[in-house]
Amino acid sequence: VWYMDGYYKGRRVLEFRSLSDFVSGQNFVQHLLPHPWAGTGHVVFNGSLYYNKFQSNVAVRYHFRSRSVLVQRSLPGAGYNNTFPYSWGGFSDIDFMVDENGLWVVYTTNQNAGNIVVSKMDPHTLEVLRSWDTGYPKRSAGESFMICGVLYVTNSHLAGAKIYFAYHTNTSSYEYTDIPFHNQYSHISMLDYNPRERVLYTWNNGHQVVYNVTLFHVINTAGDI
Secondary structure (H helix, E strand, C coil), X not given: CEXXXXXXXXXXXXXXXXXXXXHHCCCEEEEECCCCEECCCCEEECCEEEEEECCCCEEEEEECCCCEEEEEEECCCECCCCCCCCCCCCCCCCEEEEECCEEEEEECECCCXXXXXXXXXXXXXXXXXXXXXXXXXXXXXXXXXXECCEEEEECCCECCCEEEEEEECCCCEEEEEEEECCCCCCEEEEEEEECCCCEEEEEECCEEEEEECCCCCXXXXXXXX
């Protein structure tokens, strides 16, 4: 379990051996990043941390074992510094994600009028392999996450939020959905899928909440998750 406190200018990452150690605050290793981060859209994948460098549209790959930055690359045209955040703000312009298909990044640009772009990334070089313009305005999104190549978007970060929109990268098509999303503490500021455990990890108003999403990718069956 990796813990990063705050949504901008932080550099300290705590690595815990287990979820129980995280809960108790014990048995951790500290990493000090050479560059501060922006937002809460960071992700750990195959031993590296992928994050947005503060006050830039630069993606950074930090390798935990070597304690070094292996690569950093600018996302051409990507907004940053609260230009195109999620509805809650928090410098959440650039959001990295991992699912069964690998590494993704969600952001937006002036060229696509502030709508969400989802891009498949090479995890080694941070090269953008392919991009999709979803047509959904990012400032109207509470949060989003990827499962099996599908981007799911909530319509709010507050109580009463729903999973309102789904974009299928395999068919370059979208649909509007109506799936209630139980928002117990009323302010979601991080939402990510873990494909190994098939759960969603959420930071919700100071609480770490885990959602079981087994079979969730079959979105035609609406219901609480």
